[in-house]
Amino acid sequence: MNWTDERVELLRKLWSEGLSASQIAAQLGGVSRNAVIGKVHRLKLSGRGRATAAPARQKKTTQGASMQKTVARAASAARHVTASIGATALQVQFDAEPVARHYIRPVENVVVPISRNLQLVELTERTCKWPNGDPLSEDFSFCGNDAGETGPYCKYHARVAFQPAAERRRAR
């Protein structure tokens, strides 16, 4: 892959929009994040916003605070909720309340907190491949939360996708 004008332009755009090098590499295709970073340097586009490395960590933004509440309310099974709004994508991590697990029998009531809304090219072996939205739509995306190594979905979508037979019967 060579750096055509179009590709450089897209690189400039995405970089200015705050996407991470790896995300840009994924969208460009055919290049590694290192290639993107190298190119960014050569183009002297570096230093976008915050200087050194990973900025993806804020704690008490008003927006962040209100969102934490929203997520906490939505996910009744959540015990610990941390949300971070980075220069790139929105990312939320959480741990389920073990006790609460007994209450959420009806699968319809399982609340999936939030998705990273990744594009197809951004999926890796560890990202949840649960689809969001209309595959024919522009804003179609995948959940993208951590799926571990046990399957194609994060634990919440796995719970929806792989219902135990008995449970599925009563959930009817």
Place this chain on the structure above:
DNA sequence: CCCTGATTCGC
């Protein structure tokens, strides 16, 4: 371990 950008250096 996952990720981030920064730098170096052989090609």
Place this chain on the structure above:
DNA sequence: GCGAATCAGG
């Protein structure tokens, strides 16, 4: 100019 390897950091 390019980008893998490496470094430094969250």
